[in-house]
Amino acid sequence: MPAESPLELVRAQMEILRPGQGGDMDVSLLLGRDLHMSSIELARLAGGLRRALGGEPLPFQLLFAPGEDVKDLTVGRLVAFLEEHVPS
């Protein structure tokens, strides 16, 4: 895991995508409903996180595991995903 915490990483990438919005982003916010992120922004966020973590592939598709009716993601779920899948 890099020096930044997963939450700091997500906030930093959001700040790149949307300057001024990443800094105080709360973990309970939904990326779609609350932050109005489009699918292309979600893809770019995933790409930015991957790049910031050294370019190793991350199984982002597991965020939408089959059988789970997930149509939106909280910032907290994304942070938990990084905690689980990025080696320390």
Place this chain on the structure above:
Amino acid sequence: MASAWEAPDRLERGRLATRRAVRVLLKHSGETGFPGGYELVRKRNGRPTLAAPHGCPSLLVSLTHTGDTTFAYVGMREAGVSGIGIDVERRDRDHDGLWEGGFTGDERRVLAPVAREAGQARAALSAWCAKEAVVKALGTGFEGDPWATACVKATTNIFWFRSTDGRHTQAYTYLQGPWVFAFSHVSEERMNACRIPA
């Protein structure tokens, strides 16, 4: 027939762009009908549909919003055609991260020849728009997961995708001014025609 409209409100922009596209489509196809009589409504899954006035031809619609611009794509509901999809993005905007984040490793391998020929940024943006157009035409949307619909074959302007139910659907892209346009039509006939062997 595609039409663009800029206005402050997304829903109103959608209505205006749709009305304009309907007017042009009816004129070009020689059909009679009152464009203002078509009502843009959204199904429960968010998919837009057009309610046709009595006696007017049944039409299909797909909408896309990018920045302050809305594009409407309208087509005749022909036998066997179940959906149409459009996506448009600006080429002159920053799409950094899309190549790495929008596609799986398998998809990037499929897209690599296109990236070599047209450049990675264009390949990523065209393929992404095509993917969006396909999930709209299928009527599924991404349902949150942009990685579930996989690009399995690609040329510079035509992209083929496999969705989670195994269906294969293609989309066409082209560049116009600052925009990348992608269009997709879904019909049983077309799906059979573009089915790709495993």
